[in-house]
Amino acid sequence: MAGDRPRYHGGMTSSSLPALSPTNDRLDALDVLRGFALIGICIANVEFFNRPVVESGQGIPAGLYGLDWLVAFLVAYLVSGKFWTIFSLLFGIGFALMLERARVAGRPFAPTYGRRVGVLLAIGLLHHTLLWSGDILISYAAGALALMLALLAPARVLVIALIACLALPQVPGLGLLGWLLAPVVLASLVALYLRTRQAWLFPLVTIGAGLLMLLAALIAASGSKGDDTTMLTAVGAIFTGLGLLALWRGPAEQKPLRIGVQIVMLTYCLIAVEAGMRHFAPAVGQTAGASSTDCVGSVGSAGSAGSAHADGESLPADSGRVLRYQEQVARSTEERVVLTQGSYPDAVAMRFKQLDERMVDEVGFSVLLVGVFLIGIWFVRSGVIAHAAEHKPLYRRLAIVGIPLGIGLGLLGSLIATGRPLGIDDGGHDLAHALLSLGSLPAALGYIGLIMLMLYSHGALTRIRLLAPFGRMALSNYLTQSLVFALLFYAHGMGLWGIGRTAQVGIALGLCALQIGLSHWWLARYQYGPAEWLWRALTYLTLPPMRKKSRGQV
DSSP, X not given: OXXXXXXXXXXXXXXXXXXXXXXXXXXXXXXXXXXXXXXXXXXXXXXXXXXXXXXXXXXXXXXXXXXXXXXXXXXXHHXXXXXXXXXXXXXXXXXXXXXXXXXXXXXXXXXXXXXXXXXXXXXXXXXXXXXXXXOSHHHHHHHHHHHHHHHHSOHHHHHHHHHHHHHGGGSTTOHHHHHHTHHHHHHHHHHHHHHOSOTTHHHHHHHHHHHHHHHHHHHHHTSSSOOOOHHHHHHXXXXXXXXXXXXXXXXXXXXXXXXXXXXXXXHHHHHHHHHHHHHHOHHHHHHTOSOGGGGGTTSSSOOOSTTBOTTSOBOOHHHHHHHHHHHXXXXXXXXXXXXXXXXXXXXXXXXXXXXXXXXXXXXXXXXXXXXXXXXXXXXXXXXXXXXXXXXXXXXXXXXXXXXXXXXXXXXXXXXXXXXXXXXXXXXXXXXXXHHHHHTHHHHHHHHHHXXXXXXXXXXXXXXXXXXXXXXXXXXXXXXXXXXXXXXXXXXXXXXXXXXXXXXXXXXXXXXXXXXXXXXXXXXXXXXXXXXXXXXXXXXXXXXOOOBOOOXXXX
16 A cells, blocks of 8 residues: 555655654754754844844954953854754754654655745745845755755666766866755765665765865866866865765664764864965965865855856966955945945845855855754654653763863864954964864754753753743744844844944844743744744645634634
């Protein structure tokens, strides 16, 4: 019978993955974590309603003193990068839960989840265009599509896609295509690693391909043309690193965790190494090509992908850096002028114009997101979330090790630089920011461990559960935060752009406190937040009941 086996669109079904532990439909712990993450995201985001979004990742701006500087420092090293990582982990957890529910119900997963991602992308595009260009929803949609490809696509489709991705960029004029297809290559590698039963196959393929890329990069770099080999070096290093780390044997159910951690940490390590070369050995660093921070697009900074023109031709490393700096200055100036002096139609037109560059940036960011999503999937499939009380020692280790390690890496970078100076020379900030980014995952896991320990403790600490309704309405609250901030800080609102960092954070915390109270009030009467209801309706193509049933109706 067709109903005896869940119908997926080829590839990896939930039955071919490690079995899930029993879970409730609604895990309050996830809502609490989501609410906690949303507070951090709000605190981090408010700065970029008072500063051009293109300056994201440039650290503490010059000219701050006293309490404003202290607040900016605390946000930079305790908040920035950590809370979007938590949210991304929770996104991966949600993917795993939906996959298991589809298996239990015997219904296709890919069409439903595909609609869910499509709706999320549409909401993200509207959010970006109408309210704020720092939107994260577009990124999640792009990462989710790559994750679906890795876990659900048939093997033959992945093989064909992988060959096409490696071959097409070699065609003259299609150099940029290699960057745009990077998530497909990654998805194919992830699928190969998760699905193959031959332990030697994945290391053989990745190490072989990686070494060939590194050899090609070395030959190109030693040539007379001075070609920028950053992309080829980056991909080759990641391939080789993934293959070497895959040689370490472990339980099969830990595969999502291992490859997820490898993707995130190897990417940031590569960025740190390249930035360190440019800072400590400038002559060597310049031969490595343009900054590899561009290899991950919008991870912590806004930059274009690589140093390629739209026609796919590469620029010399120095010329590429100069061009990117000039483009960034021009965009920063435009944002500042439009958002402090222009009308609402001016702001919408500017953000719409930025969409094409934004979508290119998402390519690199989606690579990192897939890694974080896979760690979230492991949290569910290992039972660490469903049976949290039994895993308190693990959460304790995460908190004790992850928080000091993650924050410590950022503070180590602060000894080099806390902000990027004006000019092309980064003054060591790229290395400092790479160390800060490298600490984001350990710190995020540590924060999760801390919140879970609070949930399963006794006394006042358990009041952290008050965040559950706030987290259950995360999408509605996230969009509302952008609406409120736009009305407060932009010229087409109250025009408060540029107020002190202390006041900014105070407003963000006050708004979160108000939303926590309103979320309790709303969910006492309704089953879903407004945005969650719309998202669910368009995903399942039905109108779910909004109001909660009264006792008499029940």
